Amino acid sequence: MATMFPCPNCGGQLRYSIKDKQLKCMSCGELTDVEQYKPDDRINADSVNTKIYTCPTCNGEIQLIDNDGMEFCPFCGNQVTMQEHFSTEGAPKYVLPFMIDKQEAKQSYIRNTIDISFAPTGLNDDANVEKLVPLYTPYYLYDYNIHDKISYKAERYETTSQYYVTYKANIKVDMDLDHLKVPFDASQALDDEIAEKLEPFPMEKLKPFNPNYLAGFFVENSTVEKDLYKDDSEHKAVDYLTYKSLDNSNNYSPEFGSKNEIKNNISSSIKYNDTEGAYLPLYFMTTRYGDRVAYSIINGATGQTYLDMPIEKRKMFIAGAFASLGIFALLVCLSFLFNFSFKVKTLCLFSAFMSSVIAYIGAGLANKTYRSDNHLDDKGYYMNNANLDEEHRVNGKKEYYADKMRKSKPFGHPGQILGLVASAIAIFVVFQLATGNFGFIEWLFYGLSQVSSGGTNYLGIIGYIATGVIIIIAMFKVGKGKKTVLFLGVLSWILAVAIRIINNPDDLFYYGALIIVFTILVISINAIVDEYNRSATHPSPHFERKGGGIENARN
Template sequence: MFECPNCAHNLKFDIKAQQMKCDACESLFDPYVIEMDRYAENSEYFETNIFTCPQCGGQIISEDTEIATFCLFCGSATILTEHLSQEKRPDYIIPFQKTKEDCIKAYKKMMKKAFFVPKEFKDEKFIDGFKGVYIPYWTYNFHAKEKMCLKGTLTKQERDRVLTEKYNIFADVDAEFKGDYYDASASFYDEISYALAPYDLSKSKKFTTGFLSGYYANCAEVDEFIYLSDSEELAKKEISQKITQDNAFSRYELYDKDKIEINFVSRAEKVLFPVWLMSYRNKDRVAYAAVNGQTGKIVADFPVDTKKFLLSSLLLALPIFALLNFIVVLTKAEVVALGLFWLFLSLMMYALELYDIYEKESMYTDKGIFRQTDSLKTIKNRLKGAGDFLPGALFLRIFGFFFRMNWIYKMIFIIGFIWCGIVHYRFLDITIWPFIIVLDICGLCSVGGQLMKFKQTKNYLAVILSTVALIISSIVLLLNPIQVLGYHCATGLSLFALAVNFIFIIKDYNGLAMRKLFRFNSEGGRDFE
């Protein structure tokens, strides 16, 4: 703890003043001066308390003993084990710029748009659970200074002929690339860290322990070399683009301009970034809300209240059904085929949901977790923004999944959509239903294939009901009975299977929003619980 030189009470970093402030006498002090008084030597290491969660193994640096009863990362109310440790000093730190009040205000603003979020997420006691924590990041700087030779051509038009001249183009390259960063914490998801970006590194300051007073810091478990290749690839791309756009080169048609070899001298620095973090645990899953402590940008995992969503959907569906009942007149076969088509759409949405869950829980895109896996491929595409964290993502998934399909599925979707629009003219009802049946078979295969990926047993009820609905509807369409009872039963069964599929979609969306709880080992790696 830092003691006030005037009254010996606790000093904490005050965000508004950007200085150390005494709780009692409200005196302000420079964080660097306070540390000089506390540490006589400018050591490469500093002594601090490390708190370890027995539930998940996550580690937090803090001098505040209140944290000993709650884990920031898994949301467990448990007694954390404490020990003194010598931690290597970060190079820089971005102090908090946004207060807890700013953080809560941003969260409540987001909650106004979250209509289907469970009521627990809007509880004042829950919202007050935001904690200020510094997350360690590796920042990479690259410098290239070398002689370069590129091969290129210059084409000239002379009267009735075209001349192509070949050149060796020599240049002295003196380039610098800096400011690329990746989180160095194994307990902080890369997905969230990317969504919280950007941070302004120009506002970073030389590290001093005074900035940590009153806040927490996460330990850096990820080695600096894990993300080096990714950052170097980005640096090469940026510098190569600058070189080829230079006036000295732009007039030439360069050979292999995408494969320019550049030799870098690299340097990695550890910087602490400010984050307001809140966790919510439900059994073996945990949801996070995180706010960028510099810019105020918010990212959150929001599950959906199933009852609220289904009730709202029903209230919306009734007037739409009544309106369509007056506008569109369909034959018995068309109604059955239409039910099968919507069943296909629900199956495809469910398959995409399962794909997302498998991809997220396999965690192969988070190099902080798989840093000991030699076969891990370079991550080339980062997640952008926080779309998958918002409740609105459920609707984006329903209406926007078309854009994620390959061109074959897109053509199937377009053809089916056109049919839905013109089916009441009745000139397609003879040939369209076999095509719809094929679509449903494809949907069933897609869902079944995704379910088989999971080691743990998944519920096949949606597949079974959809299969039964497909078989009965196919029989009715093939036999074409005179009685309407068969058509009503087939349509009703398809709609029932459709409703069950949507219940599973919502249920698994909640599983996607709330992350699988991991167990951190002593070296910072993770295992599933």
């Protein structure tokens, strides 16, 4: 097929050169001005009539703007033959040209990954890094203005050898902005949380849409409607302007309550102008890990990098084994030098502590994985019509998203849970004191403590109670996530506490029982690494929604 961007000198193929900021002929090397050049009739400022490649595995779509065919899918990472068809897609209002070339993107990727411990083998291999795809991604830019003076009370502290001095001031900040553009991705493929980590984009470098900037690149079609993030964009704009107002305070900090007052003033003054579509530049790479995928995404204008980074367990366990042997040898040497020894009973508390920490971390990772795999924090996924059931299509998209968020949140904040546990313990103790029944309390104190000098080790008791509270928090924190790590952590914690309560005088009993506990802990660590790797990757995607109408955001 003839090129859409023929060279005016030799008829060869023109591509946009990031380095030269002009169109460059792949045959003769001739440079052509981007703004002056007119491509053929298949592509213009209003529409792009070009090849669309669809992945047969994940259903993802990508436009090839006068580019070579694709041997792999940039979204799911599968080596597949992309299905080709022609389509006319609407064009956005703006485009932000790539500012760093592929070689610079590779170097940024390698810099960010080369020193990562336990990174998967082959991460920096040329064959893997070469998969970085320069991809124009659809965004909506929510445009705001504000013209107001923001005032707030602030204070600053200084300490001298004799005095503690407080300076107070009334800070006034001129807020005078005509076009504050707040970006939100219009892509079902790009998770909202990932997109936020790739910001900011240099909005001052935006260009009116010109298809010449797309020559030789890949373009993703929009799959999200333009009104979706309007409320979120206002909150984001207010937060940004609040930060800017505080940044101009000459080292003064707002007095208590002033920050909320600033936010309220900005919220009442800020005005929404319009929503505009734009193509923003990203380098996108997908690496497969079993049945899951890891994303590496680089901001094509600033080099800001997002990485999904699973752990290679073999490397971790080898390093852990050497570290454990080194620590053991060090402790043995210190015990001979300073003539001390560890009491086997103290290992019970250590085991209980490790078990509770593993349960807590595992619960957090499991909940994070569940939320990520089900896109519960990705508004762009849940707001697509194809992902809504019939009932919620009728009731409305925003209500559905709010409903999913409410139902999926683990019950209770850790502070609330701690208060609940403390209240339960207080009620229990008061009840025991009121009834004069001290038998259980005495038995518990005796079983969990070391008896020395005729007294009770209350520090040990507090330690066991603290680990129990952590276990309870973990049970709430896991939410709807997998319970494997939580179960193993709770099991080893119960065994550690039970061994201490039994208080068998035979050290061999302790050693044998603790070997079982530590075996479960090792299994738990293996499980927690598996859970981390799940949280650090994503399920292989499958896209249903087609067409978000970015061409409707041009006014």
